[in-house]
Amino acid sequence: MIPVCEPLIGDNVQPLVRECVETGWISSEGKFIREFEEKWAAYCGASHGVAVANGTCALQIAMSALDLEPGSEVIMPSFTIISCAIAIIEAGCVPVLVEVEPDTWNMQLDEVEAKITPRTRAIMPVHMFGHPVDMRRIKEIAAKHDLRIVEDAAESHGAEIEGVRVGGIGDMGCFSFYANKIVTTGEGGMVVTNSAHYAERLRSLRNLCFRPDRRFLHTELGHNYRMTNIQAAVGVAQVERVDDHIDRKRRMASAYRERLSGLPIDLPVERNWAKNVYWMYGVVLHDEVPFDAVEFARRLRARGVDTRPLFLGMHEQPVLHDRNLFRNERYPVTERLARRGLYLPSGLTLTMAQIDEVSDVVRDVLGNSAA
Numbered sequence: 001m002i003p004v005c006e007p008l009i010g011d012n013v014q015p016l017v018r019e020c021v022e023t024g025w026i027s028s029e030g031k032f033i034r035e036f037e038e039k040w041a042a043y044c045g046a047s048h049g050v051a052v053a054n055g056t057c058a059l060q061i062a063m064s065a066l067d068l069e070p071g072s073e074v075i076m077p078s079f080t081i082i083s084c085a086i087a088i089i090e091a092g093c094v095p096v097l098v099e100v101e102p103d104t105w106n107m108q109l110d111e112v113e114a115k116i117t118p119r120t121r122a123i124m125p126v127h128m129f130g131h132p133v134d135m136r137r138i139k140e141i142a143a144k145h146d147l148r149i150v151e152d153a154a155e156s157h158g159a160e161i162e163g164v165r166v167g168g169i170g171d172m173g174c175f176s177f178y179a180n181k182i183v184t185t186g187e188g189g190m191v192v193t194n195s196a197h198y199a200e201r202l203r204s205l206r207n208l209c210f211r212p213d214r215r216f217l218h219t220e221l222g223h224n225y226r227m228t229n230i231q232a233a234v235g236v237a238q239v240e241r242v243d244d245h246i247d248r249k250r251r252m253a254s255a256y257r258e259r260l261s262g263l264p265i266d267l268p269v270e271r272n273w274a275k276n277v278y279w280m281y282g283v284v285l286h287d288e289v290p291f292d293a294v295e296f297a298r299r300l301r302a303r304g305v306d307t308r309p310l311f312l313g314m315h316e317q318p319v320l321h322d323r324n325l326f327r328n329e330r331y332p333v334t335e336r337l338a339r340r341g342l343y344l345p346s347g348l349t350l351t352m353a354q355i356d357e358v359s360d361v362v363r364d365v366l367g368n369s370a371a
């Protein structure tokens, strides 16, 4: 079986992890936390980084740090992971969905403007599958309507808009370093920001809102979302290799494009102002293919190719319907992606021979699509 994704753990990881173990600095105290925060923030063009346990809690503390009044509306895409909606809801706010573009899978920016009401306070653009959202337009909209911006760049480390990297553009940018991400710490996350105010709020929320003046006196509820020094050590080593990781993803994408062009599937795109980092290579079945993504995945798996489905839209989530959210809303592009899309093996360790093999199997399965 060709796995859908395996992490690339370089030979520079072990000495740093060993140092943590040998010196006993294994908790969230320790020099690698600060070093990882500084290096990742600098890479993203931001002045502060706050490392946390995963990408979901990065989004949660970023939303909390905005200190929006309860009931504030926050605009987010329909096609994303539930972490985005959870972060908005747990901050006492109301998520408002917008449909995504059929080719980049990013939020439709005209729709963002159309969904703004007097209660809108923030936008959460999600840079999907490696392709950046056009932040020039998001910034314009936000400035015009006095809105805050929390970027979700979990899947798009190093993606660029006219040479500017994602994450450091909005008020805050959130990252995941889960094992399938371009830079990984196993589990992990970070919020980057250019605001000293937000950085201080984030550090407090990450660590139970301990007050600096009197330990164990609390005037606000926080969380224990701390990252360990061991994870940060892995992160420091991974950041050293990020350019290589992105080059691998881009080479993988162009190899797949060459081999899969002409088949009845949509392939990832790259706008002329964008650098797509092709986090995972997602494809969408054309309508003429007489089976859905579940069957496509089953046929690929039977031939030794592992895949994963795409997100199911937020408007199709029973847990959100139970909260009276999105009950009668329809987002046809999102629904199509959920039913007709999947991603192919695209981990950093994937070889060209494996890409050849996957492509041959995809071609066969689609060639015999009526069978």
Ligand SMILES: Cc1ncc(COP(=O)(O)O)c(C=O)c1O
Pocket: 054, 055, 056, 057, 080, 081, 083, 084, 126, 152, 154, 155, 175, 176, 177, 178, 188, 189
């Ligand atoms: C777009 C997006 N945001 C947030 C997250 C949450 O990150 P984590 O799994 O580290 O909590 C993910 C997860 O992979 C994601 O794909």
